[in-house]
Amino acid sequence: MSLVAKELTSGYGKIAALHEISIELVPGTVLAVVGANGAGKSTLAKTLAGSLRLQSGDLELDGKSITRLEANARARHGITLVPEGRRLFGSLTVAENIALGSTAAGSGKAKGRELVATMMESFPAIKELTHRRAGLLSGGEQQMVAMMRAAAANPRYLILDEPSLGLSPLLVDEVLRLVGLIATQTGAAILLIEQFVDRALRVADNAIVLQRGRVVARGTGAELRASESVQEAYLGG
DSSP: OOEEEEEEEEEETTEEEEEEEEEEEOTTOEEEEEOSTTSSHHHHHHHHHTSSOEEEEEEEETTEEOTTOOHHHHHHTTEEEEOTTOOOOTTSBHHHHHHHHHHTTGGGHHHHHHHHHHHHHHOHHHHTTTTSBGGGSOHHHHHHHHHHHHHHTOOSEEEEEOTTTTOOHHHHHHHHHHHHHHHHHHOOEEEEEOSOHHHHHHHOSEEEEEETTEEEEEEEHHHHHHOHHHHHHHSOO
């Protein structure tokens, strides 16, 4: 059971921003996608989630093609995107925002609630804010709440687009710790798009490097961290 992308090509209008990308999202693991700005990372996220149409290639879920499914239909199959910008409801409390994720969980509501309880115990600073309006939180706090809301929906495949954007290094570590917790507690496959390369590779089971819309390197997170040639050529090491 996995989400498999086979030679995906997609873009904007007639201009391709991704070229023949092949990846597999395996339950319980984290796949990091790293590369410079403009490499195609967010385009990949949108393509997998269904908000951007494929120009060619195929996307299979458990061996069946879902290439033609719209974003809403893919979401019903457990593919959840947490985009840049968090997109919380500022007038609602932290608890109310997270509850919206549980509402989307369907038959997995109980599991979603159990996961939220576990996450709250692991991140007591967020637990103390459950009755505070989301609009009053810091950027890091909002990001963690957005991820908890997504996890409460009990997704099978969770796509995180730049979760550390605009955060301090200390908060980045907390956000990425939450990424690892979600993967281990839910068994979800996580696609992590991240600008802090070394930190992303530390939490990732596997990783790919994108450059100009193409995969130029792939391996385990540890392998790419240890590769001087990859670091120097593609990651600014």
